[in-house]
Amino acid sequence: MSTNAENPALSFDTLQVHAGWDGDPATGARQVPIYQNTAYLFQDADHAARLFNLEEVGYIYSRLTNPTVNALQARLAALEGGAGATCCSSGHAAQIMALFPLMMPGDNVVVSNRLYGGSVTQFSHTIRRFGWQSRFVDLEDPGEVARACNKRTRAIFCESVSNPGGHVTDLPKIAAIAERKGVPLIVDNTSATPYLCKPIDHGATLVVHSTTKYLSGNGTSMGGAIIDSGKFDWSASDKFPSLSQPEPAYHGLTFHQAFGALGYTLHSHAVGLRDLGMTMAPMNAFQTILGIETLSLRMQKHVANAKKVAEWLEADDRVSFVSYAGLKSSPYHKRAKKLYPKGTGALFTFGVKGGYKACIRLVDALQLFSHLANLGDARSLVIHSASTTHRQLTPEQRQAAGAGDDVVRLSIGIEDADDLIADLDQALGKAAQ
Structure with a gap:
């Protein structure tokens, strides 16, 4: 053993x-x-x-x-x-x-x-x-x-x-x-x-x-x-x-x-x-x-990219919120700094103004982000949890899990963060139409 x-x-x-x-x-x-x-x-x-x-x-x-x-x-x-x-x-x-x-x-x-x-x-x-x-x-x-x-x-x-x-x-x-x-x-x-x-x-x-x-x-x-x-x-x-x-x-x-x-x-x-x-x-x-063998190297890049992308999203008027403990605005930021001093990963959610339909438009418009049901890949991934991974749950369960109708989940990869931001920018523009 x-x-x-x-x-x-x-x-x-x-x-x-x-x-x-x-x-x-x-x-x-x-x-x-x-x-x-x-x-x-x-x-x-x-x-x-x-x-x-x-x-x-x-x-x-x-x-x-x-x-x-x-x-x-x-x-x-x-x-x-x-x-x-x-x-x-x-x-x-x-x-x-x-x-x-x-x-x-x-x-x-x-x-x-x-x-x-x-x-x-x-x-x-x-x-x-x-x-x-x-x-x-x-x-x-x-x-x-x-x-x-x-x-x-x-x-x-x-x-x-x-x-x-x-x-x-x-x-x-x-x-x-x-x-x-x-x-x-x-x-x-x-x-x-x-x-x-x-x-x-x-x-x-x-x-x-x-x-x-x-x-x-x-x-x-x-x-x-x-x-x-x-x-x-x-x-x-x-x-x-x-x-x-x-x-x-x-x-x-x-x-x-x-x-x-x-x-x-x-x-x-x-x-x-x-x-x-x-x-x-x-x-x-x-x-x-x-x-x-490369876990620590990848996680450092994952975390750095996630922080940069999350900060950009939080400042965008088309976004209603960002739920990421790496942000100072997070209610879990202080706890995260104590328990997770190297970062809290690269998985987070954000709210899209316009709700369910806007989320669907955003997911369909993204080009660098792969739309699939996974996380932790070297590639950046996106999914609308309410219509996929959490679809079988009640609305109350989805809300408690942080997977409401207006929520999109991102798994940030190890690409260039600026390229990811540019992709999100153009997709948010289409989501708002």
Whole structure:
């Protein structure tokens, strides 16, 4: 499994290039090879038995472990400051995988009402099929968060920087509530990336990512990840029997007792990936590793461009508002400076005067911005959330998520900022007609 055995004194820029891989011992290949392989030879019958009994860590079948994916997991654990990581097929898969060791039918998760539209749908409807429930809350009201937790609550879930509204979560405050309630805080860190924010440093237990976005950075590779801090005491209560009680499928082995800080990660592989099968493809892991090697360089450019574009939009009379914590006018600016000193990413929204129809005209008129349902690409992207990603939500849910009818979401890429501004200028002119 993936452990953070890297030198903690190394900087982020060094870890993003080196963590998790020292070269292929068989061939000397310096870059991580693509192990496009399904199963692995056992040394003998005893070796096979030890692997299946979890007495020895190794490779059995690529649904569970794969060397290319394993290198990515080790790198992500190092960058987020976690004990271990599990990669899977998508960001949505990561959210289900994160909850899987924690939840039983009838349990609930307390969830921020400022989430990506697909996540709202997943938490509102899909998880009910597992017998799980969600309680949506406003994270700006700590009392509401605390009151929503009851004896069947098993986690609190939020985004570090919300998509699309750009809300900056006060992670230390929410982490303190989770600690008092004896449950883990799960933070989706997709928009910020570990370069801008390390939720574990602010009290998070688990961090999830859609690696599809900024981590790969090139719009080619689907993937998700769960990074465990290794700091939560799963045996402190009877809330988490999958980790604190004997597992029948492994002859009564107790994951937290047997593996300590790696108990959650090993359970995610040995049970979660084994039974849910949400496996990351080796090629996608390879592409994501390549992307991570330049993460800090790209994020610096993303943030600088986003700030310049947001400031220009805020000064334009055709724009009703800009929701970006990097602006001094943002109600989250002070919090963002404290928790995210390198910036709050490059995803933000703005209001177009003229409402829904004006937004549609603007999106259709843009030329450099790609109109598609993604974020975190090297290219600048645009979408009208109310008619696409958040279309399935009620008007009240869209408003709470920051995706009203007059709102356009931008994911600012690494092009020249002046070129992006010129494109927005001509498109706003057509939107106002």
